[in-house]
Amino acid sequence: MATIDQYETGSTHFLLGNEAIARGALESGVNFVTGYPGTPSSEIVATLAQVAAEGRLHVEWSTNELAAVEGAGAAATAGLRSLSAMKNAGLSVALDFLTHFAYTGLGNRDGAMVTVVCDDPHGHSSGDETDSRWLARFASTPMLEPLTCQQALDLVKYAFDLSERHGQLIFYRGYTRLCHSSSPVTMGRTRRKQNQLYSDTSISLNPYLAITKHTALSEKLDKIRREFEACPFNSYEGPEKPDLIIVCSGAGYLCAHEAAELLGLQDLIGFVKLVTLWPFPSKFVRKHLKKAGKVLVVEEVDSFVESLVKESILDGGMSGIKIYGQGSGHLPLVGEIAPDPVARALADITGIPYESFSQDYRDIIEKDLNPLIINRGLTWCAGCPHRASFWALDKAVKADGRDAYVTGEIGCSTLDVFPEGKEQIKLLHSMGSGTGSAAGLGQLEPFKYLQPVIAVCGDSSFFHSSVPRLINAVYNNSKMLQIILDNSATAMTGFQAHPGTGKNALGDEAPRMDIAEICRSLGCQVTVADPFEIKASVRTIRNLLKREGVQVLIMHRSCEIVRMKAEKTHPFDIEIDELACKGEECAICSSSFRCPAIFQNPVTGKAGLKHELCAGCGVCADICPFKAIIKKKDVRR
């Protein structure tokens, strides 16, 4: 398959939104790319890593988002074009630098920097659906947001151009329904120019003299706002005298367009399509609001644009305009936008009826379909070492008998909290937060807090942000057990490299950081265990829970998907001895261990194996109390 840099100018290819953003970066002559994996943003850096070229395009998986933007920001101050990509949660991590970076600007006439932040409305693959558009206003940083995959490509070029001309960082917002949509995209010309690099030692880029710099920044933002008022990416589509104006942005545009069509209103509605979100082009919006007395604002998650439309109306002294949207109760306050809620809103505003289903079909859904549907919660893959680790943790905590409290964080280990996991983790928020939370709880003994405290983190998270928290724990004499589930991959987001894998974003050899050595150097006592050695792991955890200080247990075993890709063979061929199996009486393997490859066979009344799902790890054989699961050397391949 061709890589995106090889597509010819003018040719049209089927691209994922994130690939379109990556191509847009190449057409902008991007030289320096950084980021940390996070759905739905990960494919941007991953795609660019495939085309990285020494001396022309540097691509890295950074340790975390803060390191990513600091590196990219510095590269821009030296005259390069840099891009960072991350999910919404990552932008929060990066913000400390970015708020100050807005005050200093890039300080270089040639440099340019774009930070792509991808939101996940509905939290399809996230713990929250936080709307990062507010952070543009918070960080005094202009923000752009495309409506379609084609525009996703074109807009990156404008973002770099804007950044270079104004010497400011630009936020570019993606969202799940753009990042993970594929549609035909026509290529422009890739730019191979590289600026002469130079760090100007005659100026100092620092935010001090905040008032002076904030004043200059405000003036610059006002200049950018004036540019946005006439920006061709903002457009109006529809009749000169529409019955209703829909102000839409992001995923809202295609949904609103379709909703209008579903009600047969497409020729009566005017669409104000907003691409420059901040600073808000108030005059442009007001000009079009005048066309109709009724306005519906369609966006997703928060009412960011709606608030700004209302602000614009007030500022412009306009009256007699009725605003519909989240505020009026016509559109949902939470979740992603879809055609249906917009269609219902339009139906209510215009009085034209709209029903998604006939009453007859609604009856079929309720009586015939819904009673059979079972929720399919997330779980670890068959063969995942985390299932074994949490099994051992559960056993050890029960045997310890002091109601140990387990904190966790983001990544595949998170899957524990779902009913399909082992439900050990009881406190979980953000990357690395399990360690920080446990460090706090581990200092509560003087307050008569007597439960042992256990933090669980993954290996990529360890590097991302657990380390400073571990330092805090040791420094402040906390008593806790830190379990690091080291599966040698950033597995949840697609197995990206991290400092512990010995590889970089390009797949080349890189210095390998040793987790155990790092922990030892901090003053932690370190133990290493193999999660597949269940009995030994249980014993180890029980022993460590009795010790003082900050104990670290590294449970090391490769992610099954990564292992399988490399080794292409299962360790064992699993068989069930139906004579020995106690079936429903026991069912530990299916109902408690919950490996997706084992089920209770209603025909035999015994455990059954789904061979096509089984990874042959053999852990089920070790936990079966009746030795009814047998592991044989796999000879199939």
Add this chain to the structure above:
Amino acid sequence: MIRPDPFNLIVSGIGGQGNILLSRIVGRLMFKAGYYVNIGETFGAAQRGGSVFSAVRISKKRIYGPIVPDGHANAIISLEALEALRVLSRYGNPKVAAVVNTEPIYPVAVLSRRAEYPGEDDIRRAVSKASGRAFFFNATRMALDLGAPIVVNIVMLGGLVGVGLLPLEASLVEEEIKTSVPGSKTELNLTAFRKGISAVAV
């Protein structure tokens, strides 16, 4: 020509079954045939045993959004039996065509005996009642017979092409398969595709 326009195909299944490849093959072919195509996908955490689906939106008029309006699917390919019900309950209508792999993949709620997986007859009855045309076959069994459970998606692609809902010519699909899978797997995938076509032949 496609009818209706836009034509909404939903490909559902479980993470890891290859529904994204399937939908992209269809999407690329329809795009090459001169249609606007937009595919909305769910992946990420959903890979871990969760329900996944792709919506392939095909039109001669313009690009449609990645989300199909409720009740507006025109065809459903489900790589897993229960998932067909889930998709129908949101996107179904009396005219929709459904091509369903009858092999279950049990949700963990079933493994842990908090829920019971419906019987195959119940699933067939419900899908048939909630669709205009329904086709059932065990694509997983066919893939296992080929020694490669991974090609279940290509067997199902054969089912879609065999049903003839979209103007997809088998020879062009085979060309697209060849460019989408590693060379060593070409024959295996082509065999799987042809098995799928014959599975729905009457």
